Amino acid sequence: xSSQAPRAPAATVQPQQNEIKIVSHSNLFYWWPVWxxxxxxxxxTWADGHRMAIVPAKTExxxxxxxxxxxxxxxxxxxxxxxxxxxxxxxxxxxKGYAVLYAIILLLVIVxxxxxxxxxxxxxxxxxxxxxxxxxxxxxxxxxILDALARLHIYINAAxxxxxxxxxxxxWLVTFLFFDPQIYMLFTPKQLRVxxxxxGGEVAYxxxxxxxxxxxxxxxxxxVLGLGSGDLIVNTSGAAAHHFEMPNVLxxxxxxxxxxxxxxxVELAP
Numbered sequence: 380x381s382s383q384a385p386r387a388p389a390a391t392v393q394p395q396q397n398e399i400k401i402v403s404h405s406n407l408f409y410w411w412p413v414w415x416x417x418x419x420x421x422x423x424t425w426a427d428g429h430r431m432a433i434v435p436a437k438t439e440x441x442x443x444x445x446x447x448x449x450x451x452x453x454x455x456x457x458x459x460x461x462x463x464x465x466x467x468x469x470x471x472x473x474x475k476g477y478a479v480l481y482a483i484i485l486l487l488v489i490v491x492x493x494x495x496x497x498x499x500x501x502x503x504x505x506x507x508x509x510x511x512x513x514x515x516x517x518x519x520x521x522x523x524i525l526d527a528l529a530r531l532h533i534y535i536n537a538a539x540x541x542x543x544x545x546x547x548x549x550x551w552l553v554t555f556l557f558f559d560p561q562i563y564m565l566f567t568p569k570q571l572r573v574x575x576x577x578x579g580g581e582v583a584y585x586x587x588x589x590x591x592x593x594x595x596x597x598x599x600x601x602x603v604l605g606l607g608s609g610d611l612i613v614n615t616s617g618a619a620a621h622h623f624e625m626p627n628v629l630x631x632x633x634x635x636x637x638x639x640x641x642x643x644x645v646e647l648a649p
Contacts, residue, residue, distance in 0.1 A: 399637050401564040401611055404627040406492045407554050409604040414551060416484050417544030420477045424537040427474070430467035431536060435459040470537040478533035481540075491599045504599075564613065564625055566638050571613070573623060586642060588616030593631045607632065 434453055441452045455461055496504055515524065561577040571589065572581045595601045595609030609631035613623040628634060 397567060397641075399566040399634065399641060401566070401625055401628055401634055402560050403562045403625040404559045404608075404629065405554060406627065407551055408559070408608075408627060408629075409492045409600060410488055410547065410551060412484055412604065413488055414544040414548040416481055417540050417547070420472075420481050420535070421537050421540030421544060423477060424472040424535070424540060425470055427470070427472035429471055429473045431469040431471040431534070432467040433462050433469075435461070471534050475532045475534060478535045479528065479531055481535065482533055488604070491604060496597055496599055562625075564611070564623070566641065568641060568644075571615070575623075584615045584621065585617065589642075590614040590616075591635060591638060593628075593635050595631060605629070611635065 432453060435455050437456045439454045439456075441447070441454060443449050444452050453461075514520075558577065561574065563574055565572040565581075566586070569586055571584045571586050573584065574581050590613070592612050593609050594612055595607075601607070601609050605627065606629075608627055608629050611625040611628045611631055611634070613625070615621045615623075
């Protein structure tokens with residue numbers, strides 16, 4: 380009489396991660412280049428060491444003036460006076476390119492965060508920029524454009540850079556760390572919990588048959604400013620199916636792979 384050894388119970392596959400949180404960030408997240416570049420320009424302006432003098436109109440410049448022992452001097456017109464301060468104290472860099480670059484970055488961020496250029500539009504814009512650059516080069520217009528930019532004088536003092544940048548950084552940080560995490564999706568092995576507004580309650584959905592996809596087709600917003608961010612789209616199944624869009628999710632590709640792995644492990648579990 381033969382006997383068989385009892386079979387060991389099947390191993391249970393447990394998900395490696397029990398909870399994945401997806402946070403939807405506001406468009407303010409993409410404004411980080413404005414405060415970052417502003418702080419750099421503020422430091423460079425402070426280190427430059429030059430001061431700005433505010434003088435009345437028609438103030439004359441005297442260089443190597445004999446009456447001032449060969450030194451340069453600013454002489455206000457007759458009947459006017461210089462502002463009542465002991466000496467110039469506003470720190471301004473002599474390089475006008477700092478403020479020009481800051482203004483260009485500010486305008487680009489405003490356009491990128493408010494004008495969506497998805498899919499084909501991104502390609503059209505890039506091709507248009509390249510074609511215009513070639514046309515300007517062949518027509519010899521770049522010399523005139525660069526000359527005009529060289530004549531453009533924009534000056535911001537160090538305090539201006541620091542005030543704007545630090546205030547924007549503070550708003551950005553509070554929004555990023557406090558307000559943005561209030562709107563989220565929370566994936567667990569068999570359930571999805573969603574909060575769509577600050578102070579609102581959570582709504583739970585079954586993950587069975589759920590379809591999840593990422594959308595990362597805005598080249599400038601998602602890749603240039605978002606550093607690989609994207610939008611996450613979720614469609615639940617069942618009679619009361621719902622459609623959710625979570626814009627501006629950081630590391631959306633990595634997050635999606637985590638969710639798929641967790642749901643796959645749940646399907647393999649007995």
